[in-house]
Each structure stands twice: as C-alpha cells, then as structure tokens.
Amino acid sequence: MEAERKNVCIVGGGLVGSLCACFIAKRGYKVDLFEMRQDFRADATVHGRSINLALSHRGLEALERVGLREKVTKSGIPMHARMIHSLDGKTRPIPYGRTGQFIMSVDRMGLNGVLLTEAESQPNITIHFGHKLVSCDPTTGETVFSTDDSTVKRTYDLIVGCDGAFSAVRKSMMRHCRFDYEQRYIEHGYMEIAFPPSESGGHCMATNYLHIWPRNQFMLIALPNLDGSFTGTMFMPFELFDQLKSPEAVVKFYRDTFPDALELLGEKTVVDTILSLKALPLVSIRCQPYHLNDKMLIIGDAAHAMVPFYGQGMNCGFEDCIILDDLMQQFGHDFGKVLPAFTNSRVEDAHAIVDLALYNYIEMRQSVNSVTFLLRKKLDNALNWLLPNHWVPLYTMVTFSRTPYSRAITDRRWQDRVLGRLLCAAAVAASVCAACAACAVHRVGVTRALRTHWSQMAFRASRMIEGLRKA
Ligand code: FAD
Structure with missing residues (x-):
C-alpha cells in the first residue's frame, strides 16, 4: 500500500x-x-x-x-453557564446556550x-x-x-x-x-490559583459552572475539577500584578475585589500563590x-x-x-x-x-456586567428559539457548532444590522402610538406631536442600538 x-x-x-x-x-x-x-x-x-x-x-x-x-x-x-460573582458576593448564572x-x-x-x-x-x-x-x-x-x-x-x-x-x-x-x-502580546498576563475542595470533600462553589469574577479591567475565573477543587486563573494587567509585592497588598487587593473568593481560597493560599509565582504572558x-x-x-x-x-x-x-x-x-x-x-x-x-x-x-471581564449585554443575550436567545435555523447567536456558532469561524463573524454582523433595523422600526411604531395618544389627550396637531415624540424616541433608540453594538 x-x-x-x-x-x-x-x-x-x-x-x-x-x-x-x-x-x-x-x-x-x-x-x-x-x-x-x-x-x-x-x-x-x-x-x-x-x-x-x-x-x-x-x-x-x-x-x-x-x-x-x-x-x-x-x-x-x-x-452549563457562566456564574457571575458580583462584588457584593451575589451570584447569577448566564447560560452558554439552550438547555442541554x-x-x-x-x-x-x-x-x-x-x-x-x-x-x-x-x-x-x-x-x-x-x-x-x-x-x-x-x-x-x-x-x-x-x-x-x-x-x-x-x-x-x-x-x-x-x-x-x-x-x-x-x-x-x-x-x-x-x-x-x-x-502580539496583550498587556495582561495570567496566573493560576487553586481553590481547595470544601471540608466535606465536594466543590466549594456550584459545580457545573465556569465561575467568573468580572471586574472590568481584570478578572478571576475558575473551572471545576473532578477531585472537588477548582482551578482559578487571574487575568490582569502586568502593572497590577507588579503592585502586589507584599502579603498586606495581596490580601487588601483580594478583600477589595474578590472578597467571596478570598474566603474560599484562604489568605495563605492567595499570598503564597501571588508572591511565589510569576504572571505569564498571553x-x-x-x-x-x-x-x-x-x-x-x-x-x-x-x-x-x-x-x-x-x-x-x-x-x-x-x-x-x-x-x-x-x-x-x-x-x-x-x-x-x-x-x-x-x-x-x-x-x-x-x-x-x-x-x-x-x-x-x-x-468576559466587562460586558457581562452591562445591562445592554444581557438584553442582547436575551434577544439573541429569543430569536434563536423562534428561528432556530436562521438566527444562531455568535457564541453558539463558535462553541456548539462547526460553523466556520469567519462565517460566524459575518453572520453576527448581519444580525447586528437586522437588530438595528428592528429596533428602529420598533422605535418608530412606539413613537407613532405615543404621538397619537398625546394628540387625543392634548388635542394638538398630529404632525407637531409626532415630530416631538419622534426626536425623543430616535435619541433613545440610537443610544440603545449603540449599547447593543458594543455588547
Ligand atoms: P502546545 O500545547 O503548546 O504543545 C506543543 C508541544 O510541542 C509541547 O508538548 C512542547 O513540549 C512540544 N515542543 C515544542 N517545541 C518543540 C521542539 N522544538 N521539538 C519537539 N517538541 C517541541 N484552549 C481551549 O480550547 N480551551 C480552553 O479552555 C483553553 N484554556 C487555556 C487557558 C490558558 C491559560 C492558556 C494559556 C491556553 C488555553 N487554551 C485553551 C489554549 C490551549 O492550551 C492551546 O491552544 C493548546 O494547548 C495548543 O495545543 P498544541 O498542541 O498546538 O500546542
């Protein structure tokens, strides 16, 4: 042969x-x-x-x-989902895709x-x-x-x-x-940190999630292991890693930014890890x-x-x-x-x-904190549910399919345009309804009322679309 x-x-x-x-x-x-x-x-x-x-x-x-x-x-x-940890210790899941x-x-x-x-x-x-x-x-x-x-x-x-x-x-x-x-090296580096199993030997946080502590300029994430531990990874600017040079600075940083994680990791682990390891480049x-x-x-x-x-x-x-x-x-x-x-x-x-x-x-570090990001996710999921073969969210195409990556980007741009137009149409419809209602109440001319309401609605819609684009 x-x-x-x-x-x-x-x-x-x-x-x-x-x-x-x-x-x-x-x-x-x-x-x-x-x-x-x-x-x-x-x-x-x-x-x-x-x-x-x-x-x-x-x-x-x-x-x-x-x-x-x-x-x-x-x-x-x-x-099944990202688990977002807020600064006040509250958690909320954002599913990766559909059930299953x-x-x-x-x-x-x-x-x-x-x-x-x-x-x-x-x-x-x-x-x-x-x-x-x-x-x-x-x-x-x-x-x-x-x-x-x-x-x-x-x-x-x-x-x-x-x-x-x-x-x-x-x-x-x-x-x-x-x-x-x-x-291209990015200005941020990473460092791994181990979350130990809980005292009973199980996981110290909800198991089936990728935990994220998004803090806009940096973040901590943690993925579960079979032995009950989680592997955490800090992604931060090198400048920030460089500032963590003493046990006091490390503990203060964790207390201020990841207080719930600090409780689970313990001060000793956090200090030993950050002071003994070097942040690695990406x-x-x-x-x-x-x-x-x-x-x-x-x-x-x-x-x-x-x-x-x-x-x-x-x-x-x-x-x-x-x-x-x-x-x-x-x-x-x-x-x-x-x-x-x-x-x-x-x-x-x-x-x-x-x-x-x-x-x-x-x-991961920033948008998941924003309302427009969450709104966009909800819209994407709803449209995906209504039109499963035509509207597939970007994350789903990349992660749960073999759609070529370049097509995933093209489709997302197309979806952005459609959503932009839908939002404009919704804004116009809402503005016409509001203007008609105002005419009926105040007995003013329809044209004048429409003009006033339209300019207000257009302003709001453009801000919303901008927000969605950024998300
Ligand atoms: P490598 O894993 O780098 O393997 C290269 C191998 O070649 C090594 O064994 C090395 O020893 C050997 N080698 C190098 N030079 C020579 C030589 N001259 N002669 C002989 N042998 C040589 N990807 C995901 O899909 N999901 C994730 O969740 C994920 N998380 C990540 C988290 C972090 C922090 C990082 C840094 C990466 C992550 N990745 C993830 C990316 C993933 O690790 C890499 O894409 C993957 O390891 C690439 O595999 P590779 O075999 O191409 O290269």
Whole structure:
C-alpha cells in the first residue's frame, strides 16, 4: 500500500500533536512523534495540581473521530453557564446556550495522557520523548533532533509542526518562503490559583459552572475539577500584578475585589500563590501560509496561537486535525494537493478566531456586567428559539457548532444590522402610538406631536442600538 511507504514526522506531543498522530496513523502512514519533554505520565510529581481546559463541540467531534470522545467526557465536568460573582458576593448564572448545551471542563494532563496512550497503542506510531527539533529542511524533509546525549537525523515525506506558539517548524518555514507573520502580546498576563475542595470533600462553589469574577479591567475565573477543587486563573494587567509585592497588598487587593473568593481560597493560599509565582504572558499569532511545498505543515498553536478567552485554542487545533483528515480523504496520498488545500481552507477561519478570542476578553471581564449585554443575550436567545435555523447567536456558532469561524463573524454582523433595523422600526411604531395618544389627550396637531415624540424616541433608540453594538 502506498501509505505504508510514506513516513510522517510529527513535531510536538502536546494536545494537538498527539491527536494528529492518531488521525494520520489511521490513514496507514508510518508516524514518528517527537516530543522534547520526557514522558510526564511516568512522572508522579506533575500530577499534583490540576490545570483544566474547556472542551467544546469542535474538539469533541475530533475526539469522536478517533474513538476517544466517551473516554474523555467520562472524566470531564459539564459547565452549563457562566456564574457571575458580583462584588457584593451575589451570584447569577448566564447560560452558554439552550438547555442541554454545555462546555466541558477537562484536565489538561489527563487529556494529553489519553491521547498519547492512544497514539502509543497504534502499531504504526512511534513516540520519541526527550527529542527536541533543532532544524528541518522543507525541501528535502531532513530533520535534526537533539537528545540529552546525541543528535538524531531522519528524513521524512511529511513534517507536521504541532510544536506550539514558539514553533521551531514554523521558524524553519519562515526562511524558505514568503511567510506572513504577526505576533502580539496583550498587556495582561495570567496566573493560576487553586481553590481547595470544601471540608466535606465536594466543590466549594456550584459545580457545573465556569465561575467568573468580572471586574472590568481584570478578572478571576475558575473551572471545576473532578477531585472537588477548582482551578482559578487571574487575568490582569502586568502593572497590577507588579503592585502586589507584599502579603498586606495581596490580601487588601483580594478583600477589595474578590472578597467571596478570598474566603474560599484562604489568605495563605492567595499570598503564597501571588508572591511565589510569576504572571505569564498571553500571545496571539497570525501567520500564513500553513504549508510549504508538499513537505511541511503547521497546525494548532504553531499556526494560530490565541488568547484563551473564547476557550477555542485547543478546540480549533483539534478541528485542524479533522480538516487535514478530510483533505487526506479527498486527495489521497498526494500531499502536493492536501497541504495547499489546508492553507486555503484554514487561514481565514484561524485568523477570525484569533480576533474573536481577543474580543471575548472584553466580554468576559466587562460586558457581562452591562445591562445592554444581557438584553442582547436575551434577544439573541429569543430569536434563536423562534428561528432556530436562521438566527444562531455568535457564541453558539463558535462553541456548539462547526460553523466556520469567519462565517460566524459575518453572520453576527448581519444580525447586528437586522437588530438595528428592528429596533428602529420598533422605535418608530412606539413613537407613532405615543404621538397619537398625546394628540387625543392634548388635542394638538398630529404632525407637531409626532415630530416631538419622534426626536425623543430616535435619541433613545440610537443610544440603545449603540449599547447593543458594543455588547
Ligand atoms: P502546545 O500545547 O503548546 O504543545 C506543543 C508541544 O510541542 C509541547 O508538548 C512542547 O513540549 C512540544 N515542543 C515544542 N517545541 C518543540 C521542539 N522544538 N521539538 C519537539 N517538541 C517541541 N484552549 C481551549 O480550547 N480551551 C480552553 O479552555 C483553553 N484554556 C487555556 C487557558 C490558558 C491559560 C492558556 C494559556 C491556553 C488555553 N487554551 C485553551 C489554549 C490551549 O492550551 C492551546 O491552544 C493548546 O494547548 C495548543 O495545543 P498544541 O498542541 O498546538 O500546542
């Protein structure tokens, strides 16, 4: 069989690389998966603290295709809504979608472990831990890896870079073609903080929610873990992290901004965490093309790292695997056709989700506090209920469907225009009714009354539309 004669090299055994290996092996190719770290499954020290991710439709479909959906979801926790924590300690849920729609909190290491174990079980995949890609040549397919004590050289028919935001494969592509590249750090960083289980061993907050403490310029979020803990993440400007230099400053900050979280975390955890850890940066990467000749491809964060606010980085990387698999199905073993088709079908959508992820930070930390945002959500939900096939809210398209990300943005713009017109029409109708009522009461001329009421209504409607647009 032709597939058996082709050798594929996957660089990076993270979430996307290990899943991609499973997909490609199913097509019959011989796959070598290289990961620079040692095998964390054998290392008990990395299993201490849980770090979790939100898995949604696109990721789930990819797992389904390699037969792992059930295994992964069994150890995940459904989150049906955001739970907003106000400053006064009150909480209110904002559902993610319709009843029955949810995203899943899954353990990052657990998921990576399941994917690596699945890859290992395939006879045509060999995993090489402790191998760091040093260089690769997109014309010959030659690769060089370094290990603790040696250098390994191999040649491949296809090299797939799944080596994350600071991809070595991408770097080598840059030198060989007209490669567009843009990297952007945002001014905010993140730091994880662990909420312990309650005294009874259960969760200390409502379990099936993604908890958010939105404070306009910054926020704290928390996702549940199976062991009863929550993994919290603070997203704040670096300047603000830098001000938290003493135990007193840390406790005062938490008391002033996240008082209910402070009670659950305890002063010691908050102080120890913030004073001992360093806030980490968040980067967005847009580039193109994603391939070079018939030899090299980048997917996952290597192609489109994004800030984590739409919970789509991994999901989008998993969807890359589906798209690559579909193209391999369509074009067979002709990588000369598969790879350019991947770039053509993916760049616009990947750029779209990178943008949406940046936008969603404002929604999470700020807009969820605003009345117009909530009104817009209610309107969207009502219209979605009335016209389920025609009116799908942006969040639903991104999270609960495989609608191309770029189309989700176009549809949202179209919805904004329709809503704007509907609101104008409603304002005119209300103004006519009000003017007629005023005429009847005051016996003034209809035209004059209409003019007065119209200008008032138009002013109100324009403010409302503006508010909705911002939401
Ligand atoms: P990575 O996970 O970065 O894996 C790359 C792998 O390549 C690593 O194992 C690395 O060791 C290896 N590697 C690197 N260089 C080399 C080399 N030279 N040679 C060999 N191996 C190499 N996404 C979601 O979908 N939902 C979420 O809720 C979510 N939350 C997030 C929260 C935070 C705080 C952050 C920072 C990200 C979040 N993401 C989320 C994004 C998600 O983590 C990434 O999109 C995902 O990990 C990308 O997977 P990847 O395999 O492409 O890259």
